Amino acid sequence: MKTKQHGMQDVTRFSIVVPMKNEAGNIAALVDEIEAACTPLGPFELIIVNDGSTDTTETLARDLARARPWLRVIRHERSGGQSAAVHSGVLHARAPIVATLDGDGQNPPDQLPALLAPLLSPGAPADLALVAGQRQGRKDTFSKRIASRLANGLRARVLGDGTRDTGCGLKAFRREAYLALPFFNHQHRYLPALFARDGWTIAHVDVTHRPRQAGQSNYNNLQRALVGVHDLVGVAWLLRRRKLVRPIEVTEGQDP
Structure with missing residues (x-):
């Protein structure tokens, strides 16, 4: 499919998806930074998903879209x-x-090119489906960092997904491979394990992190902990129940 980019008709190379809930204070700066980081990579689109905001997030997003096709x-x-x-x-x-990146502005958009490069490269491995960001020098509260470290450690031991930071919003992946994954609430925290479950190769990129500039988090540590245990059990079950079988075309090239 095609989309209009900077006044020209070009094939869209990649899409950026940003979920937002009550991020009116962050949206304008984030869109500007995404434009600066992604324009050199070729035609792209940015999709802002207003997840039931009760502030002016959607109004501001629509205003920004008027000058940005x-x-x-x-x-x-x-x-x-x-x-x-x-x-x-x-x-x-x-x-x-x-x-993808979070809408709170803590994921710097200038990290996007490093995530996209392995997948956009002409020589990209056919089996590479996910490039996952892993935050360094997190700028969260001490309690949030400790809770995340404990959750990631438990997840890594149970799932063996080889990822130290699945909560990072910065990720790049093949659309078709993602849509083939089982979908459930909080799925985004288990993408490395789910992609690996389907036989895909996963790459990791260290990314920077920064403090929230406006608004407040939509989750607290207790909420994350309660849903995390339930989800971890469910994902572990999904991994055990998956039997990976690769179909091979046996009639390809046969004699008439």
Whole structure:
């Protein structure tokens, strides 16, 4: 499919999906930074998913889209959570490669080129489906960092996904491979394990992190802990139940 980019008709190389809930204070700067980081990479689109915001997030997003034909806005009438917002954005994406980042501004958009490069390269391995960011020097509260470290350690021991930081919003992946994954709430925290479950190769890129400039987090440590245990058990079950079988065409090239 095609989209208009900077006054020209070009094939969209990649899509950026940003879930947002009550991020009116962050949206303008984030869009500007994404434009600066991604324009040199070729035609792209940015999809902002308004996940049931009660502030002016959607109004500001629509205002920004008027001067940016590559910016699209999707709305959830009520909040479905980050995984639901990412899923909606990917469903609407026009490009075969999709990157995500959080809407709170803590994921610096200038990290996107490093995530996208392995997948956009002409020599990209056919089995590489996910490039996952891993935060260094996190700028969160001490309690949030400790809770995340404990959760990541437990997840790594149970799932063996080889990823130290699955909560990082900076990720890039093949759209079709993502849409083939089982979808559930909080899915975004288990993408490395789920991609590996389907036989895909995963790469990791260290990324920077910065403090939130406006607004407040939509989750607290207790909420994350309670849903995390339940989800971890479910994902472990999914991994055990998957039997990977690769079909081979046996009639290809046969004599007439």
